[in-house]
Amino acid sequence: MAENKTGVKWNRDETILAFDLYCRTPFGKIRYNNPDITELAQLLGRTPGAVALKMQNLAHFDPKLRKRNVTAMAHGSKLDSKIFNEFCNDWNELSYQAQVLRAKLQGRDLTEMMENVGDLDSVPAGLYKEQLIKTRVGQHFFRMAVLNSYGNRCCVTGLKKPELLIASHIKPWNVSDERTERTNPSNGLCLNSLHDRAFDKGFITIDQQYRIVISERLKDVPMDSKTKDWFWSYEKHQILLPDKFLPGKDFIEYHNDVVFQR
Incomplete structure (x- = not known):
């Protein structure tokens, strides 16, 4: 588990990870006892309640939720707004950056975290391999977000x-x-x-x-x-x-x- 960050402002990397999880979580399940939220909280050194609250804050900037009068927190920060606007039209980059950050926090190689994606070890390092990994990560993100x-x-x-x-x-x-x-x-x-x-x-x-x-x-x-x-x-x-x-x-x-x- 990372150091305790209670009371410490959220940074860019943490907010990206929270936004990625927000996209992959049913709105009604954004709560402190959700196992995925608990897992991310442990990784970040924050409480599950703080992670759930951050996800609710990000939901505040979702225009489609506003149109449907879905209630979300109204205290999103400037950073929350910046991250939402940066990635709301670049979902592939959001999913890729989030997985890179997660792998770094866990001290793992990104390819080790990807299941059912074929043998990436045989692909030589370089631009093609990075693009292939991005595609696979994006496909997984799309499926999880939609389902x-x-x-x-x-x-x-x-x-x-x-x-x-x-x-x-x-x-x-x-x-x-x-x-x-x-x-x-x-x-x-x-x-x-x-x-x-x-x-x-x-x-x-x-x-x-x-x-x-x-x-x-x-x-x-x-x-x-x-x-x-x-x-x-x-x-x-x-x-x-x-x-x-x-x-x-x-x-x-x-x-x-x-x-x-x-």
């Missing part, structure tokens, strides 16, 4: 089993801006595997009111009656909304206009 915002449940069916859920891009990854869109949680939906595939191929979409729209091209696709009734029963139903990072209207418009098969 946790939706409470680890499919936004169509309510299925709550992380192993069966996918953080789906609304605007496809390959045409998204690397800095502002690819790892932006507002460019994500939490979907089960079937609806993820249908969404990816343009057989379903959501409209600007977050209602499910099903392509006419699915009407004559062979399937048993129970499956068909189940699939079509969700048409025009509003998706289960996340507690933060609402799907971006620009991303939805792109999916409607470019991906969806009418």
